[in-house]
Amino acid sequence: MTESAQTASRQAQKERTRQLILDAALELSQTQGFAQISLRQVARHAGIVPTAFYRHFDSMDELGLALVEQSFSTLRRMIREAQRDPKVFDNIIDAAAQVLVETVKQSKAHFAFVARERVGGSEAVRRAIQHELDLFVSELAVVLARLPNIETWSSDDVQMVSRLFVRNMVSNAEEVVDMPDHRPDLEERIKEGARRQMRLIVIGFHDWKS
């Protein structure tokens, strides 16, 4: 009998259930926000009994932290893939806007989770997200520092501009998350807005401190 979950090593099965819990929590978060869903709701939605939850996470807070980790690793993977696309060298702004919207659309649930819990979540979850975003700002600053025009800036300035970009990325991601499905007009509008904002900032680069 080649039943799906029938023949599975013990740890593989455990991993599968763990993922079911993560998926359930992510889906439930979309309508009500992670901070207001209950352990029992998650268990019910994952098809397990409430007590079984504890075999995988000590508390809802730990589940939240695991979701933060998963969300950011998804984001990093997507950015790494996007960087391999040759189009980004032609027009970095249009490419960035395109990648932003596409990436967020593709894993809406993760972005919605981060956007919401960044400010609305529990203390622990908020701190974890803030930490990841700070890391992100620093990573971007390294990339920016290598661009022409910027290589002479003070590292403080570069850090500031990096924060500006990440902040706008988060805001735009929020907009895409709130966007109803299948509305290419709205999507184009957000993309155009992101493009303009980036152009504005980049023009500011040019004359900065001159």
Add this chain to the structure above:
Amino acid sequence: MTESAQTASRQAQKERTRQLILDAALELSQTQGFAQISLRQVARHAGIVPTAFYRHFDSMDELGLALVEQSFSTLRRMIREAQRDPKVFDNIIDAAAQVLVETVKQSKAHFAFVARERVGGSEAVRRAIQHELDLFVSELAVVLARLPNIETWSSDDVQMVSRLFVRNMVSNAEEVVDMPDHRPDLEERIKEGARRQMRLIVIGFHDWKS
């Protein structure tokens, strides 16, 4: 006997209790977020019995909407006052950064409420806040449109730049809210960051579409 709440017209007393409820909810929101506090917690903190809550609000959602209204009317009043300050004409950017930080510090609770519930709140509360912010963007756009350099822009461009400012205002307000009390160094840092961001955007203005 000139007891405080002893002699009070009926509606004045009702108004006072209503305000006690609003204050209680606002204070409790600071630690846990409005979306996760209960009707009973609010009543307890306001010094009334849970059922008395219903004499003032039909539900926690209605209380949330009342808090949104109160928060934004506070904000508008402060901006109106700030506009009367002659210093804003000397250096609009430094003044804006100063006003932003001072205003947020002064009514931290209201800003914290808006910043959190904007994304983490219930559907109804989120929509109300988004609506108020949209109004704000439009109001600011009218002010901006009268500035030199900008009067020739398309209204779409002005709207975009207005969104950029409001978005950054929200982000900076978030930072001030998260700031621990009595840390003038951090405060100065945020102010300096806000100043730089605004300068960058303004420099962008200058060369826009040229």
Add this chain to the structure above:
DNA sequence: TATTTGAGTGTACGCACGTTCACTCAACCG
């Protein structure tokens, strides 16, 4: 002054919650 009104009380309800505990039974391992 006699009557009405309505803000605030106190009890009681059914419900969902997080967590406990003793349990089953299949995969694992010596």
Add this chain to the structure above:
DNA sequence: CGGTTGAGTGAACGTGCGTACACTCAAATA
């Protein structure tokens, strides 16, 4: 193969919740 391990079960608990209902008693009104 026989004993051990541990993911998942199911019943039970105490707690806090939102809300209903009948109430009090002072201010408002006629």
